[in-house]
Amino acid sequence: MSKKILILSGSPREEGNSDVLCEQFKQGAQEAGHKVEKIFINDKKIHACVACYACRGNGTCAFKDDMAEILEKMVQADVIVLASPVYFYSINGQIKILIDRTVARYTEIRNKELYYIITAADTSIPMMQRSIECFRGFADCLGGSQEKGIVYGVGAWNKGEIQKTKAMQEAFEMGRRA
Structure with a gap:
């Protein structure tokens, strides 16, 4: 069954590097017919949200x-992919501002399949868990949503270095399985 997949590249x-992995996920998902x-x-x-609550x-x-x-x-997507480079062991500002702005309708973002893509110069997966916890905190607020997979694009500092890592194939395969 074809799904609507929304990739949010931070x-x-x-x-x-993280955008390249988004493209790999996209290619895999399109190949699978999504x-x-x-x-x-x-x-x-x-x-940025200013907590005025006009919404x-x-x-x-x-x-x-x-x-x-x-x-x-x-709201309309079946699957949401959140992608971010890791800055000081957290997600970057672009994706965080987007997450904060969902306050207006976050209760409508329900029953989603969620995938996470992160990239970092560091090679320690346990250190990357801090960033993943940011995404998981958001996911906890989205009723009925389920984490389906994570791509850890580690060991890539400079633009393009991700292409030499196993994360390329992992992102493609994860897209195919979405």
Whole structure:
């Protein structure tokens, strides 16, 4: 059965390491017959949440930016892929701002299959768990959602270094199995 897959690439660089893994996931998922859309968050205008709660009751944020469209796609997706480079053992600002802005409609983002992609210069998987816990904290707020897989793109500092790692094949295969 074909699924709607939404990939949210938090990479600050197009064709950066985490973005490359998003493309690999996308290719695998498309090969499996799924409908896939990748959003490169850095190209979008997304204001940081200021906790004004104008969204309470109607789900409409006070800021008129690209987040409303992204939120609708998150609500409609069957599968959501969250991807981020690791900065100081946490997710980066681009993906964190997006997560925070889901407050307007997060209760509608339910029953999703969730995949996580992270990249880092460090090679220690246990150290990467800190970043994954950021994604898991968000997932805990999405009723009925399930973590389905993680790609650890470790050992890649400079742009393009990820292409020499096993994470490339892992991301492709995970997309195929989504």
